[in-house]
Amino acid sequence: MTQKVLKLAGLCFLFVFLGALTFSALAREITIHYLTVQQENEGWPKIIKALTEEYAAQNPNIKWKYEYVPQLDLMQRVQLLAAADSLPLLFNYESGAPLFELIKANKVLELESTFKNLGIYEELNPGIVGVLKRLVNDTGLYALPLEMNIEGFWYNKKLFANHGLSEPQTWDELAEIAEKLHQAGIQPFAVSGIQKWPITRLINGYVIRKYGTDVMSRVIKGELKVNDAGFVEAARWIYEWGHKDYFGPGVNTLDYGPAQDLFLQGKAAIYYMGSWALRDFNNPEINKIGIENIGFFNVPLVPGGVGTLEEWNVNAGLTTSIAHAKFAENPEAIGNWMKYVFSHYGDRAMKELGLITGFRVKEMPEEVPVLTKMVLEKLATVKGGAFWFEALFDARTTSVAWDNAQLLAIGTMTPEEYLGELQKAIDEQKAK
Amino acid sequence: MSLLESGDHAMERILRDWKYVFFFVAPALILYSALLLVPIFWSMGYSLFDGFPISGFRFMGFGNYLRAWKDQDFLRSFWFSAKYALVVTPGQIGLGFLLSLLYFLVLKRASRLSVLIRTLVFFPVVLPTVAVAQMFVKLFEITPQYGLVNAILDVLGLDGWIRPFLGRGDTAFWVAASMNIWTAMGFYAVLLYSGLLDIPQELIESARLDGASGWNLVRLIITPLLRPLFITSTIFSLNGTLKVFDQILALTGGGPGKSTTPLTLYMYRTAFHYNQYGYGSTIAVILTIECLLVTGILSFFRQKTE
Numbered sequence: 226m227t228q229k230v231l232k233l234a235g236l237c238f239l240f241v242f243l244g245a246l247t248f249s250a251l252a253r254e255i256t257i258h259y260l261t262v263q264q265e266n267e268g269w270p271k272i273i274k275a276l277t278e279e280y281a282a283q284n285p286n287i288k289w290k291y292e293y294v295p296q297l298d299l300m301q302r303v304q305l306l307a308a309a310d311s312l313p314l315l316f317n318y319e320s321g322a323p324l325f326e327l328i329k330a331n332k333v334l335e336l337e338s339t340f341k342n343l344g345i346y347e348e349l350n351p352g353i354v355g356v357l358k359r360l361v362n363d364t365g366l367y368a369l370p371l372e373m374n375i376e377g378f379w380y381n382k383k384l385f386a387n388h389g390l391s392e393p394q395t396w397d398e399l400a401e402i403a404e405k406l407h408q409a410g411i412q413p414f415a416v417s418g419i420q421k422w423p424i425t426r427l428i429n430g431y432v433i434r435k436y437g438t439d440v441m442s443r444v445i446k447g448e449l450k451v452n453d454a455g456f457v458e459a460a461r462w463i464y465e466w467g468h469k470d471y472f473g474p475g476v477n478t479l480d481y482g483p484a485q486d487l488f489l490q491g492k493a494a495i496y497y498m499g500s501w502a503l504r505d506f507n508n509p510e511i512n513k514i515g516i517e518n519i520g521f522f523n524v525p526l527v528p529g530g531v532g533t534l535e536e537w538n539v540n541a542g543l544t545t546s547i548a549h550a551k552f553a554e555n556p557e558a559i560g561n562w563m564k565y566v567f568s569h570y571g572d573r574a575m576k577e578l579g580l581i582t583g584f585r586v587k588e589m590p591e592e593v594p595v596l597t598k599m600v601l602e603k604l605a606t607v608k609g610g611a612f613w614f615e616a617l618f619d620a621r622t623t624s625v626a627w628d629n630a631q632l633l634a635i636g637t638m639t640p641e642e643y644l645g646e647l648q649k650a651i652d653e654q655k656a657k
Numbered sequence: 658m659s660l661l662e663s664g665d666h667a668m669e670r671i672l673r674d675w676k677y678v679f680f681f682v683a684p685a686l687i688l689y690s691a692l693l694l695v696p697i698f699w700s701m702g703y704s705l706f707d708g709f710p711i712s713g714f715r716f717m718g719f720g721n722y723l724r725a726w727k728d729q730d731f732l733r734s735f736w737f738s739a740k741y742a743l744v745v746t747p748g749q750i751g752l753g754f755l756l757s758l759l760y761f762l763v764l765k766r767a768s769r770l771s772v773l774i775r776t777l778v779f780f781p782v783v784l785p786t787v788a789v790a791q792m793f794v795k796l797f798e799i800t801p802q803y804g805l806v807n808a809i810l811d812v813l814g815l816d817g818w819i820r821p822f823l824g825r826g827d828t829a830f831w832v833a834a835s836m837n838i839w840t841a842m843g844f845y846a847v848l849l850y851s852g853l854l855d856i857p858q859e860l861i862e863s864a865r866l867d868g869a870s871g872w873n874l875v876r877l878i879i880t881p882l883l884r885p886l887f888i889t890s891t892i893f894s895l896n897g898t899l900k901v902f903d904q905i906l907a908l909t910g911g912g913p914g915k916s917t918t919p920l921t922l923y924m925y926r927t928a929f930h931y932n933q934y935g936y937g938s939t940i941a942v943i944l945t946i947e948c949l950l951v952t953g954i955l956s957f958f959r960q961k962t963e
Contacts, residue, residue, distance in 0.1 A: 301929045308710030330711050418824070419910070475799035475821030477913040483801055492801070621931040631913040635825060638914070 255558050258290040258313035258551075260306075262299055262543060265291045269371040269545060272574045273315070276566040287562055296543075300620075307332045312548035314559070320360045320368045320544045321616040327546070328367055334547040337366040343564045348571065353541055353583035356610045359442065360617070368544035370583020371570070374499040375604055376426065376538040376613075379506075382520045384411060384494045392522040394534075396431060399525050400462070403471050406494050414466070415493035416634070417484035418477035421627035422615070424463060424634050426497055426538075429614035430524035431459035434532035438611035444651065445617045451651065452644040458527075460633060460640030467634040477631045489513055500581060500600045501542060507579065507594045516596055521603070537603070539610035541583055618654065625650040697945070703938035714935065721939035731940065733915060734923040741834060741919060742898040748838035749894050750887065753845025758875065760846065761853040775850075779843035786840075790907030793836045797822035826916025829909050833917055837904055841897070845890050852886040853879065888959040895951050900944070920944050 257277050261270050274289055281287040292313065294302050299317055306312045307327055318324050327333050337354070340346040353370045361367055378399075385391065385402075388409055393399040403413035416423050432440050435455035443449040450456075466472065473479070473493065485505060488496035489512045496502075505511045506519055523534050552559050571584030579597050581604065593601070615623040626647055632638035671677045704721055708714040725731045756778055764771035781789060798804030799821045803811055810818045822828040856879065864878045880887075902921040905911060911918035911926075918926075920940060928937025 300932075304709065304711055304932065326711055332711070418913070473800055474819075475824045477824035478794075478798065478821050479800055487801060619931070621933070624926065624930065628912060628914045632826075632916075635913065637826070 254286050254288060255555055255562070256288045256290050257315065257562065258292065259315040259545075260292045260294055260302070260313045261315070261317050261545070262294060262296040263317075264293065268578070268580070269574075272570060272577065272580075273371075273566060275577075276569055276573060277562070280562055280565045284558075284562070286558070303327075310550060312551065314548055314551040315545055316548065317543050318368075318546050320357060320541065321612075322619045324367055324544075324546065325361045325364070328361055328364055332549055333367045334549045334552045335365040335367060336369065336547065339547075339552075339560070339563070340366075340567070343560050345564055345568055348567055348585050350583045350585070352604075352607055352610055353539060356539055356612070357541060357544065357583075360612065368541065368546050369567075370541040371545050371574075372501065372542045373581050373583040373604070374501050374540050374542055375600055375607070376497070376499040376540070377521055377523045377603075379488065379496045379498060379502070380520050380522065381488070381491060381494045381514055382518045383514065384491065385520070392520065393525045396434070396462070396525045396527045400466075403466065403495070404469075407469060407471055412473045412487065412493040413471040413495055414473075415479075415484045415487040415496045416472045416476055417479050417481045418472070418475075418631050418634055419480045420484075421630055422613070423484070423497060424476075424630040425614040425626050427463055428456070428459045428630070429538065429611070430497070431462060431527055432456055433536065433538065433611040434524055434527040435459070435530040437531045438536050438609045441612050441614065441617050445655070447655065451648045452641070455530075456644050457640050460643050463630075464633055464636055464640050464643075468636045472634060476634050486511075499538075499540070499542075503579070503581075503594070503596050503600065506596055516594065519596060521596075521599060523603075533608070535606060535608035536611060537607050537609075538613060539604075539607060540613060540616075618651070619657075622647070622650040622654045700938040700941050703935050704942050706935040707933070709932040709934050717935070721936045722943075724936065725939055725943060730915060730918075730923060731920075734918050734920045737830075737917065738899055738901070738919040738921075741830070741837075741901060742895055744834045745837045745898045745901075746891060746894040748834065749841045749898075750845050750849075750890050752838060752842040753890070754849050754883075754887075756842060756846035757849035757853055758879075760850045775843075775847070778846055781840045782844045784840070786903045787907045789836060789840055790904055793832060793908055794823065797832055799824070823909055824913055826913055829913065829917050833905055833908055836908060837898065837901065840904070841894070845894070848890055849883060849886060852883045856882050884962050885959055888955055888962065892952050892955045895955070896948055899948055899951065920947075 257273075259270055259273060263270050265271065265274060270291055274291065277287065277289045281289065290313075294317075300319070300323060303312065303316055303318050306316075307330065312332060318327065324333065337346070337358075340349065349366075350370065350373065353373050354366055357368050357370060358364075358366055380392070384406070388405055388411075390402050390405065393402055406413045416427075418424060429441075432455055435458070436443070436449065440449065444451055467476070473487070479487075485496065485498070485502065487493040489505065491514045506516060509515075512519075523537060524532075526532065526534065547563075567584065571582050571586045572588055574580040574582045574584070575586045575593075576588075576590050579594055581597065581600060615626050618626060629638055629643050629646055633640065633643045705716060705718060706714040707717045707721070760771060760775060764774065794804075796804045797806050799807055799819070803819070806822065807819045810816070820828065822832050861874070861878065864874055869877060900921055901919050902925070905917055905919055905922060909917045911922045915923075921944065924937050924940035924944065927933050927940060931937075
């Protein structure tokens with residue numbers, strides 16, 4: 226009988242011991258869970274995964290978990306997870322007004338102080354950090370600049386040379402170039418109307434030259450209205466260019482890929498886009514006009530404007546944030562992981578993907594594609610960064626800006642109507 | 658008392674006892690409530706609030722309902738849905754009826770040709786919506802190359818008619834309407850054809866002997882006999898067209914601008930893109946009431962007919 230009791234007690238002890246071991250192992254296990262719109266074998270997840278696995282080789286308690294979410298579902302998904310306090314450690318989310326909502330609810334980790342505490346703050350590019358902070362009303366840095374883009378007009382050098390055209394310095398020169406190309410039977414601009422934002426980027430380009438890079442911040446603060454004369458001038462250009470068919474027939478039926486194809490197949494001469502397009506420009510399967518035939522110029526100056534050619538539209542694409550609650554569960558271990566990953570991120574992304582990021586590149590690879598090199602040179606000269614048009618708009622105002630831009634570009638809505646409706650939406654946003 | 662009778666009595670006794678009734682009905686009732694009634698009442702509740710999960714909710718009574726009547730986008734979408742239903746429903750049922758007459762009066766019922774035509778006409782009903790929409794996008798394409806429609810216009814020398822059909826609100830409406838009519842007319846053709854088969858052949862023959870033929874036969878004999886089925890079809894069709902969503906989303910995305918945005922798409926965007934769960938629910942409730950009203954009115958007519 227005593228033996229039985231002893232055996233039972235021994236078994237119980239063994240179970241408790243094993244259970245405690247498992248529990249402590251589970252407690253120490255840290256999952257780097259990344260909810261992202263990119264595939265695991267491309268872009269940011271690819272680099273972060275590779276660096277995490279390297280780090281995990283020395284720290285077996287670190288586990289990698291990847292989760293894909295279609296971009297269309299991202300906002301809703303993150304909001305529901307945030308409401309349930311179940312955000313993964315890393316997640317994509319739009320900088321600007323949407324991220325600001327999460328910040329107010331204390332769901333996102335402030336990265337400036339975290340990076341400073343970890344001693345890796347100097348890894349970040351101060352220019353893009355400034356842009357990301359301004360996007361959330363200077364409340365702090367809440368998004369990682371896993372990529373860094375510069376936007377401007379890409380052009381077909383050969384088509385320009387054939388027609389004796391050179392890079393425009395002023396908006397009027399740009400309009401003249403467009404007219405000459407149009408007269409020569411060449412579509413001046415490749416614009417994706419289905420995406421909508423490529424249309425508003427043109428308006429944005431004009432107004433940042435007219436009023437300066439902080440123009441949209443001033444609009445949101447109420448210091449400036451979008452039906453001001455400079456905005457009307459900007460919208461009128463788009464309206465008139467649409468009327469003259471400069472965007473080609475069926476601009477609103479053209480998606481991102483086909484619009485880019487028009488440019489990369491030599492059917493359109495000018496293409497406003499961010500430097501993320503370099504991925505495709507550097508791909509000879511897609512780029513039929515050749516890298517050597519692609520030039521790049523900044524948004525030209527406008528009459529009476531205060532903007533300069535050293536100011537660029539700079540952004541970090543769709544950013545990644547860190548969940549405050551998940552970080553707080555294990556700040557030391559996650560901090561160490563962050564230190565390793567983000568000290569190497571800039572170099573690794575440049576080496577493996579030729580990706581320009583907001584992280585320092587300590588060793589520039591020997592063979593950098595020519596266009597990537599050119600963009601890096603331009604970025605080095607940036608003296609001021611502007612937002613994109615809708616950066617500070619909430620979702621409804623963004624939708625007004627985007628949807629009506631389609632009507633503006635085909636001339637079924639006048640510039641005054643477009644800007645009037647937009648100002649109304651901005652007023653409603655501010656009244657909330 | 659026979660065994661059968663005693664069995665009937667036992668069953669009657671059981672069915673009079675609400676406990677047994679509840680036992681039989683409960684599983685279906687619970688499932689139905691969980692999947693349909695709870696979300697409806699939940700939505701009704703949401704419609705009295707403003708906000709979204711992160712920022713929290715704020716009670717605002719009927720404020721969302723008042724807002725809807727002043728919201729230009731809501732009114733535009735409401736009008737689009739109404740216009741769409743008014744065009745598509747008669748189109749679906751009208752063409753469906755003509756096709757059913759073709760099956761019934763012209764084609765021989767069991768002939769191979771009849772089966773082939775009926776299969777072909779019904780085929781779009783089973784095709785995935787997105788595939789049909791993509792096909793229409795290609796048909797009406799203008800750039801980077803002409804789709805079939807613009808290519809035909811080009812060949813015929815009708816250059817003035819070549820246009821971005823889906824890139825302009827007025828033409829996009831007609832493309833969307835045609836697509837929906839084309840997709841669904843086969844279904845209504847089969848539905849009405851089954852009604853035609855129920856009409857006694859002697860009745861048709863005697864009407865013919867009395868001199869009714871062609872248009873008169875259809876107008877005076879067939880149409881009145883099919884009236885209940887027409888009303889049922891209209892209820893089906895209107896509920897489908899008023900709630901159209903996926904076809905438009907895949908074809909135009911509601912654009913250009915908001916020119917082809919039905920109420921359902923506006924509701925979806927309001928709730929899930931603009932994060933206005935309360936206002937989105939309000940639009941859903943209004944849409945439900947609209948569908949109930951339409952169905953109620955048509956059911957009233959059907960009862961009157963019967």
